[in-house]
Amino acid sequence: MKLNLTDQIALITGAAGQLGRVMVRTLAECGADVVIHYRGSLAKAEELQREVESMGRRAFTVQADVTDQASVNAMRDAVLEHFGMLPHIIVANAVESYQWTSVLEQAPEDYESQFQSCVMQSVYLAKAFAPAMIERKSGRFIGINTECSIQNFPSQSAYVAGKRGMDGVYRVLAKEIGEHGITVNQVAPGWTISDRDRENGTEHSASYEASVPLKRRGTDQEIANAVAFLASDLSSYITGAYIPVCGGNVMVGI
Template sequence: MKIDLSGKVALVTGATGELGRVIARSLAECGADVALHYHSNESKAAELKSAIEAMGRRAVAVKADITKQGSVEEMKQAVEAGLGQADIVVANAVVQYQWTSVLEQPAEDYASQFESCVMQSVYLAKSFIPAMIEKKGGRFIGINTECSMQNFPTQSAYVAGKRGMDGVYRVLAKEVGEHQITVNQVAPGWTISERDRANGTERSEGYEQSVPLKRRGTDQEIANAVVFLASDLASFITGAYIPVSGGNVMPSI
């Protein structure tokens, strides 16, 4: 048994980010052609595009503002022109900001998280799911976070955006399930990235002690969960919020 995404077209938003590029490469390694969304890092998008093409897969790099419906629709048109209709959509992009307390957090940070978590997902659904309905199948995957269950101090804007996103995904899963489209979320813990490896910051003993597996997860382990959900092996999984956090958070029943 193996994951084979041959003949599939995947879109990854925020593909030039630390996690996004590992997800994109992993999808390509399993046979998918990949559309690489970026907001400003054109050089990294071009580098990633070349790397995926070197695997023998097709790739396109597409610049877009995922917080604007018109820009997302233009991205869809570019993806279809370059690769064809998307079978797999991975909503990974999110606006970065400085975390602080509720009393000190600027109001615009709450707006940015709502736009990049909730509205990105809505715009992606409106643009890409109609074609999935026509084809009677597809995978819609969002990157959430363990923070949605933690609700720790200084997390409020991020948690607000991601918990709102969670509501959209759960409802959407029920609305499009009859078309054999699955809608799921992967919720990473504090993940070791390429930047951590370069800077020697992989370890965090305080955090690791709270994790049952006593370590931080890797970007590849997060990407593995995404690839699984994108595959036929996950054809009967929908509406799920799946922590990939070493047991640091555990949804209850």
């Protein structure tokens, strides 16, 4: 038994970012052809494209603003023109960055940015790509959420608001399109070790790790592994799930 994504096309938004690039490599290693979405990191996106092509997989780099419906639709059209079909797998990974602070100090536009990049990205991607999946009678939507959605710690409010809104969209979407053989799930990373940490020597945090049952931070590869599982046929009867990948730091209640 193995994760086999041969003959599948996967689109990862924010693919040039710290987590996105590992998702790209992992899905390609599982056999998928990859659409590498970026907003401003063209050089990194093109480097990823070369990596994927060196594996013998097809790759296509495309720029889009995922908070703008016309831009998402233009990305859809570009992918269709390039591959002759639309993706089987959508991974909504992109999110706007901002400076975290208290509710009383957080700028209103930060809440807007999180709503647009979490909630509306999910809506625009569904509108653009779900119809082809419905026609095909199969597909995978995978949203990247966060453990913060359960933590609700001070200074997290804008991020939590956006990701909790995203959670609502994904749960409803799972019920609306499940009858067509399409699964809709979320991966919720904890505070994850990425290339930036490895380069800066910041892989460890004693205070954070003390609260995690597994007593360590997770890695970008472990997040990508969960995404690959949900993208594969091994997860064919899982939908509507919010899956923390955080060493048990948060646990979903029943």
